[in-house]
Amino acid sequence: MNPVAEVVVSIALLLGCLLTVLAAVGLLRLSDLLARMHTTAKPQVLGVLLALVGVGLQLHRATDIAMIVAIGAFQLLTVPVAAHMVGRAAYRTGQVDPSVLAHDDLAEELERERRSAG
Amino acid sequence: MNPVVVALCVGMLFVAALCALIRVAKGPTMLDRVVALDVVVATVVIGLCVEAAANRHATTLPVIVVLALVGFVGSVSVARYAAKESDEERGKR
Numbered sequence: 001m002n003p004v005a006e007v008v009v010s011i012a013l014l015l016g017c018l019l020t021v022l023a024a025v026g027l028l029r030l031s032d033l034l035a036r037m038h039t040t041a042k043p044q045v046l047g048v049l050l051a052l053v054g055v056g057l058q059l060h061r062a063t064d065i066a067m068i069v070a071i072g073a074f075q076l077l078t079v080p081v082a083a084h085m086v087g088r089a090a091y092r093t094g095q096v097d098p099s100v101l102a103h104d105d106l107a108e109e110l111e112r113e114r115r116s117a118g
Numbered sequence: 119m120n121p122v123v124v125a126l127c128v129g130m131l132f133v134a135a136l137c138a139l140i141r142v143a144k145g146p147t148m149l150d151r152v153v154a155l156d157v158v159v160a161t162v163v164i165g166l167c168v169e170a171a172a173n174r175h176a177t178t179l180p181v182i183v184v185l186a187l188v189g190f191v192g193s194v195s196v197a198r199y200a201a202k203e204s205d206e207e208r209g210k211r
Contacts (some may be wrong), residue, residue: 006120009171010119010123013123013167013171014123014126016164017127017168018130020130020160021131021137024135024138027153027154028137033147033153040154043134043157043160044157044160047160047164048160051171054168054171055167055179059176064176067176067180068179070183071182071186074183074186075186078186082156082193082197085198086193086197088197089149089197095149
């Protein structure tokens with residue numbers, strides 16, 4: 001393996017691990033659920049993608065590369081969906097303090113639904 | 119791969135998993151624990167990637183696929199059935 005690729009792999013893996021540490025520290029230090037969700041999405045997407053780049057530069061078989069691309073695409077598709085559902089569940093169960101929100105679109109939406117129903 | 123890089127990565131992942139598990143233990147709500155467990159899953163996935171890159175094999179790639187899938191399904195199902203929690207359920211002392 002050539003030295004340039006070696007350096008790129010090392011940097012990618014180190015950056016991915018660093019993102020994970022930062023997210024975990026944010027998980028401990030930030031105060032409410034929405035702020036914590038904001039940090040946790042970073043290692044789930046960018047951290048995993050960097051780690052996959054680190055692995056992908058070392059492998060040469062087409063099946064391995066295809067699987068790595070599939071994992072990356074899967075993370076890109078599923079992490080936002082999961083975060084969206086967790087955020088909505090937090091709002092529904094009253095765990096989000098409305099005073100910290102700059103603009104509350106969901107409240108307007110629910111209000112409109114209630115008025116059209118009643 | 120340089121063993122110093124691998125050691126650094128493993129150390130950082132260890133600290134990250136520890137912080138996330140402390141958040142899982144503290145809560146206070148079920149959704150907080152779900153979010154923290156998502157970070158634990160991401161840490162395990164990145165750890166498997168580091169191991170695969172260090173030893174230059176592709177044996178653990180299917181494991182990574184399954185882990186990513188299970189993490190997604192787990193967090194979505196908990197979010198789906200999240201209920202209102204009273205203060206005493208959250209274990210406030």
